[in-house]
Amino acid sequence: xxxxxxxxxxxxxxxxxxxxxxxxxxxxxxxxxxxxxxxxxxxxxxxxxxxxxxxxxxxxxxxxxxxxxxxxxxxxxxxxxxxxxxxxxxxxxxxxxxxxxxxxxxxxxxxxxxxxxxxxxxxxxxxxxxxxxxxxxxxxxxxxxxxxxxxxxxxxxxxxxxxxxxxxxxxxxxxxxxxxxxxxxxxxxxxxxxxxxxxxxxxxxxxxxxxxxxxxxxxxxxxxxxxxxxxxxxxxxxxxxxxxxxxxxxxxxxxxxxxxxxxxxxxxxxxxxxxxxxxxxxxxxxxxxxxxxxxxxxxxxxxxxxxxxxxxxxxxxxxxxxxxxxxxxxxxxxxxxxxxxxxxxxxxxxxxxxxxxxxxxxxxxxxxxxxxxxxxxxxxxxxxxxxxxxxxxxxxxxxxxxxxxxxxxxxxxxxxxxxxxxxxxxxxxxxxxxxxxxxxxxxxxxxxxxxxxxxxxxxxxxxxxxx
Amino acid sequence: xxxxxxxxxxxxxxxxxxxxxxxxxxxxxxxxxxxxxxxxxxxxxxxxxxxxxxxxxxxxxxxxxxxxxxxxxxxxxxxxxxxxxxxxxxxxxxxxxxxxxxxxxxxxxxxxxxxxxxxxxxxxxxxxxxxxxxxxxxxxxxxxxxxxxxxxxxxxxxxxxxxxxxxxxxxxxxxxxxxxxxxxxxxxxxxxxxxxxxxxxxxxxxxxxxxxxxxxxxxxxxxxxxxxxxxxxxxxxxxxxxxxxxxxxxxxxxxxxxxxxxxxxxxxxxxxxxxxxxxxxxxxxxxxxxxxxxxxxxxxxxxxxxxxxxxxxxxxxxxxxxxxxxxxxxxxxxxxxxxxxxxxxxxxxxxxxxxxxxxxxxxxxxxxxxxxxxxxxxxxxxxxxxxxxxxxxxxxxxxxxxxxxxxxxxxxxxxxxxxxxxxxxxxxxxxxxxxxxxxxxxxxxxxxxxxxxxxxxxxxxxxxxxx
Numbered sequence: 001x002x003x004x005x006x007x008x009x010x011x012x013x014x015x016x017x018x019x020x021x022x023x024x025x026x027x028x029x030x031x032x033x034x035x036x037x038x039x040x041x042x043x044x045x046x047x048x049x050x051x052x053x054x055x056x057x058x059x060x061x062x063x064x065x066x067x068x069x070x071x072x073x074x075x076x077x078x079x080x081x082x083x084x085x086x087x088x089x090x091x092x093x094x095x096x097x098x099x100x101x102x103x104x105x106x107x108x109x110x111x112x113x114x115x116x117x118x119x120x121x122x123x124x125x126x127x128x129x130x131x132x133x134x135x136x137x138x139x140x141x142x143x144x145x146x147x148x149x150x151x152x153x154x155x156x157x158x159x160x161x162x163x164x165x166x167x168x169x170x171x172x173x174x175x176x177x178x179x180x181x182x183x184x185x186x187x188x189x190x191x192x193x194x195x196x197x198x199x200x201x202x203x204x205x206x207x208x209x210x211x212x213x214x215x216x217x218x219x220x221x222x223x224x225x226x227x228x229x230x231x232x233x234x235x236x237x238x239x240x241x242x243x244x245x246x247x248x249x250x251x252x253x254x255x256x257x258x259x260x261x262x263x264x265x266x267x268x269x270x271x272x273x274x275x276x277x278x279x280x281x282x283x284x285x286x287x288x289x290x291x292x293x294x295x296x297x298x299x300x301x302x303x304x305x306x307x308x309x310x311x312x313x314x315x316x317x318x319x320x321x322x323x324x325x326x327x328x329x330x331x332x333x334x335x336x337x338x339x340x341x342x343x344x345x346x347x348x349x350x351x352x353x354x355x356x357x358x359x360x361x362x363x364x365x366x367x368x369x370x371x372x373x374x375x376x377x378x379x380x381x382x383x384x385x386x387x388x389x390x391x392x393x394x395x396x397x398x399x400x401x402x403x404x405x406x407x408x409x410x411x412x413x414x415x416x417x418x419x420x421x422x423x424x425x426x427x428x429x430x431x432x433x434x435x436x437x438x439x440x441x442x443x444x445x446x447x448x449x450x451x452x453x454x455x456x457x458x459x460x461x462x463x464x465x466x467x
Numbered sequence: 468x469x470x471x472x473x474x475x476x477x478x479x480x481x482x483x484x485x486x487x488x489x490x491x492x493x494x495x496x497x498x499x500x501x502x503x504x505x506x507x508x509x510x511x512x513x514x515x516x517x518x519x520x521x522x523x524x525x526x527x528x529x530x531x532x533x534x535x536x537x538x539x540x541x542x543x544x545x546x547x548x549x550x551x552x553x554x555x556x557x558x559x560x561x562x563x564x565x566x567x568x569x570x571x572x573x574x575x576x577x578x579x580x581x582x583x584x585x586x587x588x589x590x591x592x593x594x595x596x597x598x599x600x601x602x603x604x605x606x607x608x609x610x611x612x613x614x615x616x617x618x619x620x621x622x623x624x625x626x627x628x629x630x631x632x633x634x635x636x637x638x639x640x641x642x643x644x645x646x647x648x649x650x651x652x653x654x655x656x657x658x659x660x661x662x663x664x665x666x667x668x669x670x671x672x673x674x675x676x677x678x679x680x681x682x683x684x685x686x687x688x689x690x691x692x693x694x695x696x697x698x699x700x701x702x703x704x705x706x707x708x709x710x711x712x713x714x715x716x717x718x719x720x721x722x723x724x725x726x727x728x729x730x731x732x733x734x735x736x737x738x739x740x741x742x743x744x745x746x747x748x749x750x751x752x753x754x755x756x757x758x759x760x761x762x763x764x765x766x767x768x769x770x771x772x773x774x775x776x777x778x779x780x781x782x783x784x785x786x787x788x789x790x791x792x793x794x795x796x797x798x799x800x801x802x803x804x805x806x807x808x809x810x811x812x813x814x815x816x817x818x819x820x821x822x823x824x825x826x827x828x829x830x831x832x833x834x835x836x837x838x839x840x841x842x843x844x845x846x847x848x849x850x851x852x853x854x855x856x857x858x859x860x861x862x863x864x865x866x867x868x869x870x871x872x873x874x875x876x877x878x879x880x881x882x883x884x885x886x887x888x889x890x891x892x893x894x895x896x897x898x899x900x901x902x903x904x905x906x907x908x909x910x911x912x913x914x915x916x917x918x919x920x921x922x923x924x925x926x927x928x929x930x931x932x933x934x
Contacts, residue, residue: 026699031506031513031519033506033701035502035505038498038524041498042497043499046497051497052496052497053526054523054531056521057521059520087680089688122888124675147893173702232499243499303798308784309777309781309793310777310796311784313772313777313781313800314775314776317775317895320891321853326800327800328799331769332795333789333790334790337769340838341795341808424787425785
């Protein structure tokens with residue numbers, strides 16, 4: 001193995017119209033992990049107007065990877081590979097790429113320097129094994145990894161028809177992959193001139209998917225009309241995300257006008273149920289929107305969590321800068337801690353059960369005092385799979401929101417009962433989103449007493465308004 | 468189009484050793500939905516001793532589907548396809564399969580009858596479009612769908628080498644697919660007689676991937692030897708999962724012996740760093756193992772979380788039955804709540820900063836008192852992307868574990884400093900796993916003072932042992 005005197009220039013030249021995505025790794029092919037990278041990359045390509053035409057996943061076997069690269073490179077302008085760049089003997093991507101390029105492997109001095117610096121920062125020696133990650137096929141270039149150890153790779157594969165397929169190899173861990181995509185790949189893509197794809201996502205809470213679908217049925221017809229937006233929707237974790245997409249040979253202003261028209265149509269039907277817009281997972285965007293809204297108003301939020309066990313706090317603090325509005329919370333998983341931390345009367349728990357409107361209300365009020373926030377939410381429910389009864393089946397969740405305005409006097413507490421269908425994870429996630437929905441309506445000053453806003457089912461007797 | 472007088476017999480003849488999985492659908496290739504079917508099928512095949520060797524996803528385009536079937540059939544004994552069986556113009560699986568088989572499409576009278584009966588039960592007329600779903604390639608057979616409208620298909624593709632690849636086409640909706648798999652496919656699979664695949668996953672904490680890889684290098688050689696286990700690994704969220712797999716014409720006891728031998732080899736190298744074994748995501752399995760271990764000992768755990776904001780509590784309570792050991796915690800995201808809830812001296816925070824060994828220790832001790840648990844962990848760190856400094860860069864995390872034994876006297880507090888590379892999500896997840904690793908070593912009575920256990924980097928001056 002020799003040392004290259006100079007790294008290749010990783011600037012893309014090919015016009016990218018069609019792309020293929022190749023995931024490597026036994027763990028993907030054998031079904032041990034879900035390949036979330038392929039979908040994420042496909043979305044990113046679509047956002048840029050490049051159409052993914054095939055995905056493939058192959059095991060950690062040199063000849064199989066070589067065959068897949070050669071096959072996919074034959075019919076596409078861009079091949080995005082993931083995985084197989086690490087230091088283990090099962091990491092074969094650089095070897096496979098070298099074989100396709102008919103190159104030997106050389107040490108990339110820049111990548112080796114980066115790796116040495118990273119190891120030094122971590123206070124560790126660099127092993128021979130770690131150093132392997134700085135190897136690249138001679139005609140390829142390394143793409144810096146600012147998150148982990150393995151650099152990415154960029155290469156041009158000359159096809160039999162004389163054209164070139166540009167190949168990008170990204171690390172498998174999603175955090176490293178996404179960072180490298182943003183810093184090293186996205187700006188270098190060269191989509192077809194004039195053809196654009198633009199999307200907008202609106203995130204909707206406290207309304208069942210079938211109801212959203214019914215309200216939007218005139219907007220979701222599937223015929224493609226140049227310059228007119230397509231509207232679709234997906235539901236996840238209690239948030240319905242309405243997807244608006246326009247594509248074609250359009251100017252930016254034409255595309256924006258089409259998106260705006262569809263956006264206005266959706267909002268006319270769904271009203272305040274639309275919490276926010278933006279790319280990303282609906283549940284994260286709703287959390288971010290609530291942080292922003294509270295921070296703008298100079299208000300704070302805390303929570304007392306039982307069945308979610310800290311999940312709502314974790315969701316809110318996943319947002320950078322969440323400390324502007326979220327200060328903390330109490331995880332009162334045991335009954336003892338409901339009393340000890342949130343001051344819930346043990347007799348109340350004994351009389352009504354820990355999963356009850358009364359205990360939810362007491363948790364929220366106790367939390368408001370213990371945490372000193374403007375708003376305090378409480379969640380208590382039966383996440384399953386065990387613990388349900390005829391009266392309170394698995395999925396029964398009580399949500400309470402206590403808020404104060406001015407001075408320290410408690411102004412109001414709302415309590416809602418949900419009956420959520422789904423597994424333990426669904427129930428916990430949707431319970432947290434339910435509380436964010438209550439907060440949204442409370443902050444917007446929107447009346448939550450009307451039936452449409454009781455998004456699953458409500459027990460009015462147990463949900464009085466306390467002035 | 469003619470009507471076949473008789474349906475083909477859908478009994479499988481080929482011995483199934485290797486399988487490919489082909490998903491069809493624009494929505495998968497364009498990244499609009501996650502392809503959860505491919506992973507599910509891979510797991511089902513593995514359970515039966517059939518090794519998936521490739522996944523592919525292609526759009527709703529006839530020629531592309533035809534090419535993919537022909538290519539995958541060439542190298543496998545079994546091809547499982549999903550999607551493209553519905554009534555729309557974009558549903559092309561039966562046409563593609565007919566083209567590969569050089570068959571015309573015929574109406575399957577049995578399937579047509581089933582479809583009529585289904586429509587009648589739903590009180591609907593059957594349209595010409597719906598009836599298309601009863602068509603099949605002449606030499607193929609229909610597989611009944613007891614959940615939805617579209618029947619599946621079964622066919623034999625004769626390969627150039629004279630062997631046969633059996634092709635099964637399943638509907639895309641997961642509920643229909645899984646039902647049809649259980650009722651129509653699973654019992655007909657013919658794994659090569661005596662050929663079995665068995666796997667075991669070991670989950671490892673507090674050791675970098677490169678170090679695990681180095682220690683296991685003699686075990687992870689890629690040559691396949693009949694009756695000898697293959698060892699590989701993947702890292703996710705701070706847990707390294709070591710995958711042991713054995714396949715071949717073996718008896719159950721031979722397979723188990725091979726797994727046991729590799730398992731013993733791995734444990735001999737990694738010692739107490741192996742927390743547990745089991746199928747699933749490493750981080751979940753580690754959390755489950757800690758709950759089990761504490762419950763067996765009659766001990767309890769709580770946590771005081773700053774940068775993770777409730778994430779460790781959420782992880783632990785994602786385990787059904789976690790209340791046997793996890794009672795709750797404090798989310799002290801703001802400095803004020805560190806003092807108010809966990810009794811951390813405000814002066815200590817002012818002197819050392821909220822992200823410091825001293826504050827972590829005070830949080831753990833304060834939590835132990837506030838929660839009354841046997842063990843209390845504390846996490847304070849800089850999850851980024853902002854807030855880092857030269858002295859405490861993003862990724863700096865202090866973990867503390869306070870434990871008591873007998874009576875109420877505090878026995879010990881350990882404090883560790885980590886420097887975690889990755890994005891905000893990685894840092895938070897690995898911080899939580901780091902604390903579980905401390906708990907694991909503490910419960911096992913394993914000395915945590917030796918350098919190997921300081922899994923990222925440690926500041927010895929700040930990490931004294933308090934007796």
